[in-house]
Amino acid sequence: MKKLITVILAAGLCTFVYFLISYIQAPVSTISAYSVTYEDVVSGDAFLVRKETVYTAQQGGTAYSYAREGSRVGNNRRICTVYSGEIDEAILRELGSINAKITELGSVVVDNSGFTSDGGSTEQRLLQLQEDIEAAAAENNIQKIAECKEEIQQLTSGAAVVSNADRLAELTAERSRLESQILNPRQDIYSTEAGIYSTKIDGYENILDVNTVAEFNVQKFGEIKPEEYKNDKPEDFVGDTIAGNPACKIINNHEWYILTLVEREKIGDMKKGDKVEVRFDKLPGEQVEASVVSVSAEPEGQNKTVVVLKCESFSEGAFSIRATGIEIIRSSYSGFEVPIHAIRVSDGQNGVMVRVGGSDVFKPCKVIYQDEDSEKAIIVPDTEDLKKELNEYDMIILGEK
Template identity: 25%
Template sequence: MAVKRRPPARRARRINPKFYVFLGIVAAAVIAVVFFITNTNTALVEQGEIMFERALPVVVVRDEQVVSAQNYGKPNYLVQEGERVEADADVAEVYKGGYNDKVITELLEIQAKIEEYQENLISTDEQLLSYNSQIAQKAADMRQIVNGEMEGDVVTAEGELKSLMAQKQQYLRDTVTADATLNDFYSKETELQGRVNEWKEAVKAPEAGVVSFYFDGAETLLNADNISTITSADVDEILNGGADEGRNTSTDDAAEKPLFRLVNNYQWFLVTQSDTEIPEFAQGNVFSIAFDDYLDKPYSGTVVGTVKEEDGYIYALEITDDIGQLLNARRTDAKAFAKFEGMKVPEKAIQEQDGVTGVTVVAGNDKTFVPVNVRIIKDGSAIIEPAEANSILTVNQHVEV
């Protein structure tokens, strides 16, 4: 009887442990992809503020005009340096071409004789002694200012001295009773004064403003009328102490000479140059301004112009406060301060898409790119504002970072 053989039993196959490692890697990769697709790092849009401060070397540009007169000798200023005058006010007296120095000298001599004679008649008068003391002191102050031994303005001191002398002369004429000798002096003075008056011409202010008798030669180029055409080269020349003598403020040296500046003291500008962009100096932004050399008065300046040049940027800030001590300043150092308030986000939330700056708003699984204007970036944070009306961007939303 034949015996039926059983087929040999199959041996169980053992799976290589490396297969499980491979599956684990694949599973981890799938989980990671799903995580990054469904989970985005976000930050909350907050209401916040960032303080801005920047030191700036600046050029002062004024709304001013140079008033000239026909070729003249030493002028007689009728107002003081820094004095505000109204339109058509007499600012100075000049002598027209052809005047005779000898006649003017004779007039001054007879006036000196008149004063000496008057003083001798009332030499012990207390008011006269007071005038003489004040005049002597003012003359001494003026000498010290000229010699650099005392701070002050020479033109202002000269005006004050002239004012005291005029007051004294008027007091003597009102107080001293004229005798025959004095009347003869008066007659001679009147005759000479009449001849001098034929040459004398008053120069008036064409409009209201503050008067200054100082020039730096850049009044025409660096003027409010030219604020939009000032270049980096112009600014650098002034900031680096470049000479301005080549810039003539008169149209014809032989015919006219500058006599005084008339300044609109309630509108002037600061112009600064930067090799890199200053985003905070966007049009219309307002800054507190402090000047290193004029710390007694703070100012407020508004950005009114930005020009991008090949190698840098030019910025202009308008100031509408009284110019005060900066009446004759051309270059100085300033600090600009501002507090930027608004929507605050991390700097890394700001993105670029097709050349447009914005942030990506995240709501659930939806993402929306929203264009924004960046007002300031500092220390890893930024203050932004929607670039478009009816933007969906609001405080307490989440943006991608």
């Protein structure tokens, strides 16, 4: 009997040792640490709203632009001329060539001054002097041209800039000579403010107003449609512009708005003053900063809302579109993605266990985001000890022993 008991105990001990060794040597479930960026994104349909000054053709005929599409122009500058009737295409082509050279030289005068774009009063003065030279050349005012060149020389340090100013005056005089060959009645249009020049009139300029954009709700958003312009031409009409229709516009490039319709439940607690970033479906790679101006109050049962965002940074692409899909990025988190159950607590600090060689090392981390539905979390290293810092491709242990 005693021998039987000894055999049973020995067998039990062997079984225990076997399972203990098997447990110790069993493979541990791990995942490789990899970096991710999670974004809290709200998508919607949007209109871009800008302060736009529209200039109307007082007579029908041929419109000719003196400013390049999308270029910045100063205040009180001739931007467009509407000629009654049809103009010789050869003259228009030559005018276009000269204007392109004038625009290029004008930019060189400013660029060579040593001041950055959108700089201070010196750059603004150089731009004004460029316009003064053009006006003086058109009037054949030699004394005024000389005075402008002298001031440019005082503001800059290079003779090349003054040489460009000389060439600018020559080209402007040549342009005046060509214009004198056009005997048709004309309407010169001058800018009443500085901004971006465009002839792309889409009919929303007076519908979408920066002063009333915060008043939009879901119903009003659904009623947005462009204005319709005259399309009836007299039988003897010649040209491309109808009297009473818009000829061109100047866009304020310092401040613009985004009017968007989104799902109410998606915006959470979004409120006035929140800072966000915005991407545009029609502008791949473009991302701008914005602030929330308003969130429309809607009746119970309405599952959508209108959000108005304000942008104060220049975006060249944004001035070429009106309607687009957008993504509002409310927040962004970058770190290592792990299952929530992989997070451990050691001495009151969160972290993960990492397999290093044949041993396990606790690496302290901070949880910056977690989603209970997907049971995922994003963590970042939370230690000054480089040996304990979680790195890309570290093998994170998932199961507990």
